Amino acid sequence: MLWRSLLAAAAIAPAVDAAATLRFSCSQLVVDRLDPLVNPGALPSPHLHQIVGGNAFNSTMDPTVHDLPSTATCTSCTPTEDFSNYWTAVLFFRARNGTLHRVNTFGNELGFTGATGGQTVYYLSQGKVTAFKPGFRMTVGDPSFRTAAQLNAKYKYMDFTCLQSSMTRGGQTLNFPNKPCPAGIMISIRFPTCWDGKNLDSPDHQSHVAYPNGNNCPASHPVTIPQVFYETYWNTRPFNNKADWPADGSQPFVWSFGDKTGYGIHGDYVFGWKGDALQRAMDQNCNSDLFANKINCNTLKTQSLADANKCVISRKVTENLDGWMSSLPGDMPIM
Structure with missing residues (x-):
């Protein structure tokens, strides 16, 4: 039932019998103030990101x-032919006294407890899809959004789950949960599944992809691509004492770009699979075991979580990211 609910929520390509559900762990590569898509060459970039994938990640990725x-x-991902990079903003807890503390990620407890944080990554399809081409990149979401109406009008399938246990599914919200979550907060980010078939990128990093109309891609974006889908588990459990939450009863979490609502949720993706590995996996409708670090796909090479954990890079920006802080990294205003 859990797999069915995942597919129903995430797969937005034409519905046919054959489906790929490629699911795997990507351990934490680095937490750093870099963004080679939105702020290429900036060292540091305006706000902090948590990044997974291949160790070629840098401030500039032309x-x-x-x-x-x-x-x-x-690569910090278990498929050894996946050198892509996947990244999101970083979550912070703001205490009643106004100080801030970075929230760590942790390994998905459905099969990936051995991972040193990072993300669970999915590539989903229903029917024939065209894998991304070398140089492809995209973003989804808008960090300037602060209302549900803005988010609903433009993006689909990005949400927060207040985990009562590792098995919790359902009860998603578009904003930060307003109560302590016993097993942490799971944040899901899903990308569009239609491509214009021409451009590997666009000035806003989004116009070359689109959501389908119903089950069909629009004429402007006729090529069906796999749905890239992230799940990030944030360890908010150390911050569940309501006595530390704001006195007015508001929720205490803030994105690293200063968003205290959650509606500015966004994600970044740079394709980096080797050769035709991803296309082979999609063509063979590869899938993964839910409760084990195992990809059922004889065309892909994989590594253990322990080996994936070894792939890390040093921070390029020297700043204190541990302990209590008086402001967000980069002095981002909170609003």
Whole structure:
């Protein structure tokens, strides 16, 4: 039932019998103030990100110069041919006295408890899809959004789950949960599934992709691509004491770009699979075991969580990200 609910919520390609549900862990590569898509070359970028994937990640990732599969020497993802990079903003807890503390990620308790944080990544399809091409990149979400109406009008399937246990599914919200979550907060980010078939990127990093109309891709974006889907588990459990929450009863979490609502949720993706590995996996309708780090896909090579955990890079920006802080990194205003 859980797999069915995942597919129903996430897969938005034409509905046919054949389906790929490729699910795997990507351990934490680095937490750093870098953003090679929105702020290429900026060192530091305006706000903090948590990044997973290949170790070729850098402040500048020009696709004409940086071919990720040939530049990277390891990946924090369990498929060893996936040198893509996946990243999101970082979650902070703001205490009653106004100080802030970074929230860590933790391994998905449905099969990936051995991972050193990071994300669970999915590639979903229902029917024939065209895998991404070298140099492809995209973002989803808008960090300037502060209302549900803004988020609903433009994006689909990005939400928060207040985990009562590791098995919790359902009860999603578009904003930060307003009560302590016993097993942490799971944040889901799903990307569009239609591509214009021409551009590997666009000035806003979004216009070259689109959501389908019903079950069909629009004429402007006729090519069906896999749905990239992140689940990030944030360890909010150390901050569940209501005595530390704001005195007015408001929720205490803040994104690293200063959003205290949650509606500015967004994600970034740079494709970096080696050769035709992703296309082979999609063509073979590969899937994964829910409660084990096992991909049922004889065309893909995989590594253990322990080996994936070894792939890390040093921070490029030197700043204190541990302990209590008086302001967000980069002095981002909270609003």
